[in-house]
Amino acid sequence: MSQGFTIPKFQLPGFIARIGEKLPQWPHAVALTTALNAAAKLGVLPEDSLAQLDGKTFVVQVYDTGGQAAFTYRGGLFRPLFRPAGAPDLAFRANLSAFLQVAARQEDPDTLFFNRELSIEGDTELGLIVKNMLDAIDPSQFRPTLPRLPLNLPFSRR
């Protein structure tokens, strides 16, 4: 985690959520599943954990932006759910600052959960699999993979 910059706990003004709720929600799901599929393709998500997600439905809701993403994992791909039916198998709900703190590895999701800043509802074991899968992502694994892309151009061959 970064030593120099810390993400403070904050809550966006209420009107943002009121507007956000009225906007279409599918772009969030498309963006999130695209990112998750990219991560899976890079091989940073453990395959044994991914297999346990098959057929499960998820919701990620950001309270203070009014945004919500519903998606599923099926046949090796994360897919957006445009018309989610019924309660998801697992739902993560929190304000934006909590999600950012978790993403930056600044705060422990357990801490936020126990302090009631992060809500996890549904299948507890599935929640644990997802939490541990995200914890197991090693940022240093990204580095050797990403710069390789332009090197595949013919003129860069040594």
Added chain:
Amino acid sequence: MATLVTLRILSRPFAMDRSALPDLVCPAGSLPALKAAVDNGADAVYLGYKNDTNARNFAGLNFDAKTMADGVRYAHGKGCEVLMAINTFPQPGRVADWRAAVDGAVDLGVDAIILADVGLLDYARSRHPQQRLHLSVQGSATSYEAINFAHREFDVRRAVLPRVLTLAQVEHVIRNTPVEIEVFGFGSLCVMNEGRCWLSSYATGESPNTVGACSPAKYVKWDKKPGQMDTRLNGVLIDRFADDEPAGYPTLCKGRFEVQGETYYALEEPTSLNVLEILPDIIKIGVKAIKVEGRQRSPAYVTQVTRTLRAALDSLVNAGERYHVKPTWQAELAKVSEGNQATLGAYNRPWR
């Protein structure tokens, strides 16, 4: 009596050089957590396989063969020891799984294997005579007689003490054994009947000794309703929280129950152990290693706790008698504490 002993400990002259500091032993439930521990000043990390041979067998946690090898290489590359926890009890018909885990740990070149089961200690000692062995807290050895037995029979070099002894009792153990003593310094507390606790089995049929997990997640249900959240373990109501009340993981020992018309934490309150205040005393009595609980927690937790305890230990070298607990350390640890309250656990209890 306990006060007298504490005073005696405190009145001794106190000089500290770096080599006298106990090892800081930190938890690693994943490769990023291991790296966080190593990078923030752990002297040793402890970890386990992705199966029921260790007492933190939670879904998605721990190491497979590849991450294990990567982890050992990373830690050793930075001068940090790796301790492998194989601290559950072999189940009927499956002894071979636990023995294979021991053999695997030796092949990986870990610095020590942490074992609880007497049969497995015997196997490890006879099959791998050169391998350093530690007695796990799950081995439930609270007296120097028990520890000396493990030393005599299996050449155990270090024992992790269950969190039930006062500081004076820990000192008494240390004075009567050649075995190095490791104590817990930070982390969630429970009823602490380590290695002998069957409360989880009472509700679910599964416990740390049998499946490697207390209150396995598949039995846990967070039931959110307007204004309250119920937590249940295999259908048994463990606790009920108002919307703004800090919640805890529903282990049976930390639930609120109705006893004779009163509802309260009848067995144990959700708290965290925090020894910052008595760190000089722990060192003076000759503790060899201080362990941080929490392999199930995230890399962020490992970073925060390791960094803080490292700073506190290092400050002892320079500050000596002038050691004082910095408010920023307490704030950092309070944030990640379960139940948002920290105690000295059994270390300063009046009972003996």
